[in-house]
């Protein structure tokens with residue numbers, strides 16, 4: 598049964614722990630749940646168990662409740678524990694990203710409550726390709742081109758894993774059909790007003806028709822970008838000797854960095870912002886390059902504001918960033 602889905606995560610590792618499976622009721626997450634459940638059974642007895650988590654966004658009225666019921670029933674059928682969360686109704690209007698934050702907060706909270714060491718989500722190969730293209734069109738750098746990482750460490754006791762990143766949507770749906778396993782369809786996925794749907798429904802079919810396996814090329818690009826970005830991050834570690842970090846400010850001694858290429862300096866500033874938990878959503882190439890040029894430029898620069906209300910000035914060869 599499971600041979601049809603290549604789960605790219607060493608099961609010996611996660612089967613020792615409880616895993617929270619994030620299930621929306623759509624084809625991708627139902628396939629993930631069925632595949633993980635089958636692997637669990639095949640490897641029984643195993644000390645870890647699966648817990649199913651569903652977050653009811655409440656955006657589509659009875660349809661949303663139908664999704665929750667569907668996931669609950671499937672979970673019962675598999676004999677697993679079910680946890681359901683609900684979006685804060687006051688936040689419905691604040692948009693997709695707020696709801697996504699609420700969903701991730703619910704997943705993390707539930708994982709801790711149920712002693713899960715991993716949260717598994719059903720991001721797959723088509724999500725990866727769509728994400729990379731979406732970022733490309735919107736504007737991105739090497740880090741963004743790397744797409745969805747196979748795992749994200751939340752802290753030492755919790756990691757989010759995406760074991761199906763190499764599996765295509767077609768393969769998932771084929772597997773579900775061969776198991777006679779139904780899934781829920783979200784009618785809003787057909788609405789190309791949303792940029793992600795536009796890429797999926799309108800752009801992709803055209804690209805595939807014209808260029809054939811664009812998916813392979815995009816995935817290869819994403820993998821290379823991930824590798825190169827990891828290398829860049831690694832290279833910046835040594836540059837932190839020129840940086841003094843305080844609670845809400847950072848000082849950068851430019852003399853120690855004057856031979857650094859701009860590509861490393863931009864990454865260094867990005868790392869400083871991340872380390873300080875300063876806002877990075879509007880910190881684009883232009884701002885990072887401006888900072889890199891400040892290092893290379895000899896003159897003093899009076900105080901100016903960066904996005905996220907971070908002040909920046911350069912005095913006597915030292916750049917000072919402060920919140």
Ligand SMILES: Nc1ncnc2c1ncn2[C@@H]1O[C@H](COP(=O)(O)OP(=O)(O)OP(=O)(O)O)[C@@H](O)[C@H]1O
Nearest residue numbers: 619620621625626650651652653697717718719720
């Ligand atoms: N309502 C939900 N309840 C539980 N898990 C969900 C829900 N919606 C999505 N997920 C999980 O999150 C994964 C990604 O879903 P989706 O692609 O819709 O996310 P997104 O909103 O684009 O955000 P992101 O990709 O950043 O997680 C799904 O494969 C599934 O595992």
